[in-house]
Structure formats: C-alpha cells, structure tokens
Amino acid sequence: MPIRLLLFGLGAALSLVTVDIARTERGFSTALTTPHGLTALLGAGWALLMCALALRRRPSDRRTGLLLFVASYAWFLSEWDNPGTTSSLVFSVGLALNAACPAAVAHAVLAYPGGRLGSWPARTLAAAGYAITVGVQGVGAATYFRPQAQGCSQCPRNWWAVADAPTRAQSIASWGVQAGTAWLWALIIFLVCRLLTSGGAAQRSTGPTTLCALGYFTAVAISYLHSLDRGFLGTDGLDGQLWQTQAGALILLAAALTAETVRARLRHGELTRMVINPGDAATPSRLRDAIAERLADPDLQIAYPVGDGNDHVDAAANPVALPPPNGRAATPLHRGDTHIATLIHRQGLPIDPSAMNELMSGTHMALEHGRLHAECLAQLAGLRASGTRIVTAGDEERRRLERDLHDGAQQRLVGLALGLRLLRLRSTAVPDRLDWAEQELDQAIAELRRLARGLHPVLLKEAGLAVAVEALGHTRDLRIEALPRVRFPDVLESTVYLMVARMSESRATTVRIDTCDGRLITHVTVAGGMPDLADLADRITTLEGEFTSRTEHGQTRVTAQLPLHSPGQAADTGP
Structure with missing residues (x-):
C-alpha cells in the first residue's frame, strides 16, 4: 500500500477519534460550542487531507503533501486536550499539540513549492512557530499542570507534569500567547513581502496560496491578540467566530493548492506533448517558456553544451556565460551520463532532485532535440564566421597585392619610362626602337594600373563606397540612382563594389544602393543577360546575405542584401 494512503488513513482515523473526544465533554470543545462547528472541524481537516493526498502523488510536491498531512493532524489534535477523555495518552498529546496547527500550516506555506525552506528567515519562522506553540504553549505550560491537584479527580493523568504550579503554568501560557x-x-x-517582491510568474503560481494562508494567519493572530489579557487561548464567542474563519481559510488554502497542482499537471502534459512531437518545440522560445512557467521563473534560460562541453549557447546559438552573472544560479540537467542542458534560474528556486527527475522524464527528448538544434546552429555560425574571415582575408590580400604593384613594379616601370624620356632629350638622333620601347612601357604601366585597380581600388579604402562607385561611373556607362553617404564595414563595401564593377564592365548599367531594416541593399540592372556571378553569389551568401536575379524585357536585375551587423563580420569601418 502506498505511504500516502497510510497517511490518509491515519488522518481519517484521527478525525473520527476527534469527533468522539469532542462529544465526551462538549463544554471543553471549540467545535461543539460553535454553530456548525462540527462541519467546520471536519471540513477543514478533510480538505487538508484530500489536498495532501493529491500533492503526494507528484514527486516534486511530496514534501509539501507530507507537511499538509501534519497540518491536518494538528488541526484535529487541537480538540484532544479535552479533560472528558479517559485516555491519559490522548489527553497528554492534546495538551502538547493543541496550539500546533498554525506552526504546521506555516511550515507548509513557507516551504511551498518544493517542500524545502529556501531562506534563513523562512527557517527561523518555521522553527520559532514550533518552539512557541509546542514548546511553550504546549509542553512548557503542561509541565506545571496536574489536573488531579486542581480538584479534577476524574481527569486523565498528564504525562508531562513534573510539578503542580498553577501560577507558573499560567505565566508560561501567557508568555506563549505574547510570543x-x-x-x-x-x-x-x-509572507506579504515575499509575495510583493516575487516575479509575475511566481505571483500567479503561489499568489492564491499565499493569500489564503494570510487569511488564516490573520484570523489566528487576531485570536491571539484577543487572548493577551487573559493569558491563554479561550473559547468565548469571538474565539468561536475566529476559529470558524480559520476553518474557512484552511479550506480555501487546500483548494488553492489543489488548483495549482492541477495547473502543474496540465503544464506537465504540455511538456509531454513536446516529447511526443519535438518538432513543435523547435522554436527557440516554446520549450523555454514551458519550463519557465513550470518552475515559476519568467527569466529562466536554457544553455546547451556545444563542442567539447566547455562552451554553452541558447536555442538560437547565442553564447551563454557560465557561471551566470547577476546572482543567477545554474542547475545542470543530465540523462544518464550525458549532459543535455543547464538551467539558469533565480537564486532560491526550489529545484530538488525529484523535481529534476520529473522534469527530465517529461522533457528529455525535447531538450535533446533543442541541444542538437542549437549545436547545428552553432556549427553553422562557426562556418559562416569562418567564411567571413576567409572573404576578409582575401580582401586584405588583394589590398596587399595592389600596394605591392603600386609601390613596387609600377614605380619601377614609371622610373624606367622617365629614364627613356631623359635619354630621348639628350640624344640628337632618336632610334625607332627607343620610340617603340617607350610605347610598350606606357602600355605596360596602363595595364598594370588597371590590374591594380581591379584587385582593390585605393579609392574604395580611402574614400568609401559612394566615392568609389562614382569614380567608376566616370569611365563606364553607369547611371547612379541612389548612394548612401556613410561608411560601411570594409567587407561589405568591397562586395558591393565588386558586384557593380563586374556587371558594368561592358554594358549600360543602372545601380541603386540603399539601407533598410539593418541591411545594405544593392539593385543593379544591366541590358541583356546576366554575366557569370557565381563566385560573387557565394561571397554574398557567405556573408549571410541574399542574392537574387531576374531577367525580363531584355534586362537583368540583380539584388544583393547584406546584413550590416552580421556575426563574424569585420569591425573595421575605415577612416
């Protein structure tokens, strides 16, 4: 038989025993001296029992369910200090635990969700509650109380009594009420501060539970204030009304906890559906949102290990720093010996091993799918960054070759041409071969300059894309519709310039260059068919751009769209 059924059966037995004890001496029973008190007694106790039974079915809520069983027992045991009972055991237990229910309920509420006290104030309050209600008001006051010495010969024996000192017992009870x-x-x-400072998702998850608990504790606090003058908890008319309010608040508390349990099961069902069809979780946000709602942390992140496992990325392959900054905590998720992901969440989030096991049982396939997807995106980003570096390195090499040709071979040829001219001036008779050599030399210098400009025009680096394209229009049939007068990263300017230069080399060309939505957009239209631009299309694709072409009415229109801030893009924007 499951333990939860044994605990439930014990609570049911306690409820029957409590009703029997209350009926033995009605004048000492809070329930039977209050209108509809028996209904309130059983209603609140059984509501806590049923809620505890429901929570014990889920591994992540088992501790909370156990605490609620204890709270229901304490609610029933508040009637056991009735002197009309014939059992010394029952009477002694009642004296010790008649005021323990608020402490047990406080422990359950402070530890919810997860069943663990997550902070030192919560641990302090829980310990103080048991110390005051059980240690002082219960055992402490009972230590100096002997009913027989007070003239009650038929009363059961108090096992806690070590002496008969009514004044001291009354003093201890009064201290207990004050404390x-x-x-x-x-x-x-x-509880109010914790509710107000928690995030929106946490408020939606635990807010109803906290509000119901606040109603219960407020009713108990008012009854304690009412008892300060007399020094002990009584059963007058106001006490009876406050006790019924407490019963109603406990019923609402159990209902709120049960409703949250149902919501948690629905969320778990959503996670399970992601397992059944992991393709539904392929978007970067759906799986994260579902787990964030399940754990009541709207800022939760999922980091997936990539490469050798030392680097982590999110579902969109953006780098994630571990350990996390800003006081966040990290909880690794494993499936066997495989590290699938790491949850980055707020400090104090009650993530216990049983909750992790339950989470992994429902989401491991979706998480594995997300990890593989993120790893593929990271590899793709690495390839794109590598391609961008290769393109940038090629541009740098062309610039180096252009400088070498300009500063080396071209200067030598120019010097030789000057030497020939000086020789012509000094000679009285100029040989025909000297004229021929000078013509060939001038032609070689012109071809070398064209070659250098084709490798990488100096004007593009020094003055920018707009000036370089305009200079290109001075030597070709090139009509310019629009040019942005700003500088762009070198690799983008060189790509656009090469595209315009290649297409305008031998035919009438129209060019329009604009920026829109973070992209550099170039439209080039030429008469006739499109030249071979396969290498240029590969270059644009490597830079994470888009290359399209369309031919109609005897004209070819080519469009290139390049992101202005693409990953791996060169940061140098020129002077």
Missing part, C-alpha cells in the same frame, strides 16, 4: 502574537505578525509581514 505567538509577535511570531504571527512577523510571519504575516514576511
């Missing part, structure tokens, strides 16, 4: 009042208001303030 309990301070503890309850501190608890209320803490």
